[in-house]
Amino acid sequence: MSPAGTARDRIVLRGVRGRGFHGVFEHERREGQDFVVDVELAVDLTAAGASDDLADTVNYGEIGAAVLARIEGEPQDLVERLAELVAADALAHAAVDEVTVTVHKPQAPVGVPFDDVLVTVVRSRAPVPAVVAVGANLPWGSSGPAETLASAVEALGHHPALAVEARSVVVESDPVGGPPDQPVFANAVVLLRTALSPASLLRELHAVEAAFDRRREVRWGARTLDLDLVQYGDPGQDADVRSASPRLTLPHPRAHERAFVLLPWLDADPEARLRTDDGVVPVADLLARVDTTGVRVPPRPAVADGPDPAPDPDPDESEQA
Ligand SMILES: Nc1ncnc2c1ncn2[C@@H]1O[C@H](COP(=O)(O)OP(=O)(O)OP(=O)(O)O)[C@@H](O)[C@H]1O
Ligand SMILES: Nc1nc2c(c(=O)[nH]1)N=C(CO)CN2
The missing domain is CATH 3.30.1130.10 (GTP cyclohydrolase I, C-terminal domain/NADPH-dependent 7-cyano-7-deazaguanine reductase, N-terminal domain)
Incomplete structure (x- = not known):
């Protein structure tokens, strides 16, 4: 079988x-x-x-x-x-x-x-690394976008042909392109390992999108879930797949200019590299070239519970002293 x-x-x-x-x-x-x-x-x-x-x-x-x-x-x-x-x-x-x-x-x-x-x-195929960017800016049932991303990553992890090796922090990002007045996005990046071909991997990503009621009506419109295949294989070993087909373009043609992809990707893999027209470039360098103002990283939770920090002195009282 x-x-x-x-x-x-x-x-x-x-x-x-x-x-x-x-x-x-x-x-x-x-x-x-x-x-x-x-x-x-x-x-x-x-x-x-x-x-x-x-x-x-x-x-x-x-x-x-x-x-x-x-x-x-x-x-x-x-x-x-x-x-x-x-x-x-x-x-x-x-x-x-x-x-x-x-x-x-x-x-x-x-x-x-x-x-x-x-x-x-x-x-x-031997299993290879693959990078998937995940995004959402519409609720799915009672689940908000960030929760949907967590459920989608869980669904990927349950797929018998996919292993989730790392996942990034979930960032909040202002919509880039598409119709005006869209809700803000939740975005993250997942590092997978798979022996599926790029085409079969994309088909499985589309199946997960469909399970979360993804609809394609307007280009770059609001969505319950978006899974983009950013890179397949390791460009550092010259072993990434390159494809110019509109059905599957690899590496993803817009990943290198998207802060909402690069920032979480670097969080998941500080050594990440992406093939671009300028060769194979560290994601850290690509991120330094793009505008990151629309992407917000949530504060990290405290490492351990400790005593509450001392309250700021009341400015009125300090003035009176
Ligand atoms: N690397 C890729 N990852 C995902 N889809 C791709 C890729 N290359 C080509 N496509 C094709 O792009 C089509 C549109 O995909 P989708 O609706 O997810 O686009 P989008 O997320 O709105 O826009 P963008 O491609 O700019 O992220 C899909 O039908 C898919 O076949
Ligand atoms: N902030 C943000 N903007 C977008 C996003 C996204 O995931 N986040 N996805 C798009 C098409 O994939 C278009 N614009």
């Missing part, structure tokens, strides 16, 4: 054939032979089925071209290695949750009559 949140739909490309120079023996490296590759991708096809838009799925032509480039590319000793490289290429697509790759080597030097020799690898 697929792990929770992992796509059950499939895109299958069979029999991509090319001449390669992979193999352990010198004559294989010199003369080359045919390699045939099958690829099966686990991708959620719901959005593409509804929109009829190629941007909502994985283009099998791109997958085929990448497979052929690997077959014809740098020679590897083992078909296992070739399969591993094809699998890694497929998992670089933001919509792919899992991949199964079979490499056939029908002219392999087996030494006996045979039909085919093949290896199959099944690869899913």
Whole structure:
């Protein structure tokens, strides 16, 4: 059974054939032979089925071209290695949750009559860090925005495919953009770890929004809950996913200029870094560049109960003394 949140739909490309120079023996490296590759991708096809838009799925032509480039590319000793490289290429697509790759080597030097020799690898994603910005400025039932954020983070923590690693302080922030006269926002940032693909993670975030009655009527309008995927993967290791698709843009295109994201993010992770047009920049530096006047951090609760502080001297009495 697929792990929770992992796509059950499939895109299958069979029999991509090319001449390669992979193999352990010198004559294989010199003369080359045919390699045939099958690829099966686990991708959620719901959005593409509804929109009829190629941007909502994985283009099998791109997958085929990448497979052929690997077959014809740098020679590897083992078909296992070739399969591993094809699998890694497929998992670089933001919509792919899992991949199964079979490499056939029908002219392999087996030494006996045979039909085919093949290896199959099944690869899913290793868990990676992801950063989610949460916001709310409408009540949800009897719950105020800050309470809703706490419940939403709890819901994320209960998801079997998500681990909540840290959560920030909840800040109060003046609305940025959107219709005038909106209520103030509660904003926070959550650090997750997940093996879901970016596309599946966004789908699960949307499901949590829907559970809190999120409605999309006006751009940047008031909302009971908003969950934005700010970053997927670690840019410090050059291992973050970049995507220009309007359905899922990564990193989030406005995070670097939003004090209501940067300030709580720095609270949750003082070492945080974000990829921007200027490269990978510490969030502390980005925060220093933006206007933070509309974002208010609640006072920290006292560490321990102690005696009440001495009252301020009454100014009238001091004057009389
Ligand atoms: N990184 C991302 N995180 C969340 N949604 C994204 C992202 N990139 C693209 N989107 C798309 O943006 C669309 C609008 O999302 P949403 O209604 O949450 O926007 P918003 O929160 O009002 O505005 P903003 O994107 O400026 O935060 C969604 O349908 C989603 O597919
Ligand atoms: N203060 C504040 N302003 C916003 C927010 C938000 O979460 N907080 N979200 C927006 C769209 O996501 C637009 N404007």
